Amino acid sequence: MSSKTSKANIKNVFIFIVLIVIGVAISWYVVNYPKDSIVSRFITYDRIINLLLQHIYIVFLSSILAIATSVPLGIILTRPRFKKLNSPVMGIVNIGQTVPSLAIIALFVSVLGIGVKTAIFALWIYSLLPILNNTIAGIQSVDTSIIEAAKGIGMKPIKILTKVELPLVLPIIIAGIKTAVVINIGNAVLATFVGAGGLGDLIIAGNNINRWQILMLGTSLPVLMAFAVDYLLTIFENSLKKA
Numbered sequence: 464m465s466s467k468t469s470k471a472n473i474k475n476v477f478i479f480i481v482l483i484v485i486g487v488a489i490s491w492y493v494v495n496y497p498k499d500s501i502v503s504r505f506i507t508y509d510r511i512i513n514l515l516l517q518h519i520y521i522v523f524l525s526s527i528l529a530i531a532t533s534v535p536l537g538i539i540l541t542r543p544r545f546k547k548l549n550s551p552v553m554g555i556v557n558i559g560q561t562v563p564s565l566a567i568i569a570l571f572v573s574v575l576g577i578g579v580k581t582a583i584f585a586l587w588i589y590s591l592l593p594i595l596n597n598t599i600a601g602i603q604s605v606d607t608s609i610i611e612a613a614k615g616i617g618m619k620p621i622k623i624l625t626k627v628e629l630p631l632v633l634p635i636i637i638a639g640i641k642t643a644v645v646i647n648i649g650n651a652v653l654a655t656f657v658g659a660g661g662l663g664d665l666i667i668a669g670n671n672i673n674r675w676q677i678l679m680l681g682t683s684l685p686v687l688m689a690f691a692v693d694y695l696l697t698i699f700e701n702s703l704k705k706a
Contacts, residue, residue, distance in 0.1 A: 537598025
């Protein structure tokens with residue numbers, strides 16, 4: 464890893480820590496200096512941690528599902544025998560991306576009912592495109608001369624994929640995953656509308672009872688989480704580029 468990349472990673476780690484500290488500081492302020500007794504009773508450390516863990520759970524599972532679906536599908540669609548399916552599949556996935564996330568959640572309610580499962584599956588659909596698009600674009604960008612050289616030394620297609628193509632395009636795939644995860648962190652606040660919990664509960668509660676501290680906490684924590692995860696995955700992405 465070059466010194467330039469190392470310095471960038473150190474900077475990213477520092478910013479990541481600062482974002483975490485800001486989130487903790489905002490939570491501490493709201494808990495210890497509530498505007499009134501309503502905020503004092505509603506906002507506790509236990510409630511904040513519980514909603515934060517719910518939010519992370521929804522984001523984590525939906526992102527894992529998106530990775531487990533998009534990466535293999537992207538690999539399949541770049542194989543010669545399946546390339547003709549590329550446009551139809553991408554068209555379908557693009558439709559899922561253009562539909563508002565709240566509409567997708569509402570659609571899944573009619574199928575899966577109210578709860579965490581609905582939120583996870585809706586966010587899974589919404590986060591497919593960035594990972595799938597980067598997987599396909601990355602593999603297609605591999606220099607054909609490298610592939611031909613691998614074939615020339617007798618490597619089988621599966622070996623070419625695992626030993627040549629995927630290592631080269633992994634940073635590009637990680638970039639797509641980063642985009643998908645950040646999107647999911649933002650969209651996960653909508654999980655509150657299907658009774659799935661998460662930090663969106665704070666936003667709705669703060670708005671309903673007209674308490675700016677609760678609303679501030681509910682809006683700031685997802686934003687800080689999105690930035691923190693973005694910097695964390697950027698560190699990983701930079702490390703892969705120079706590995």
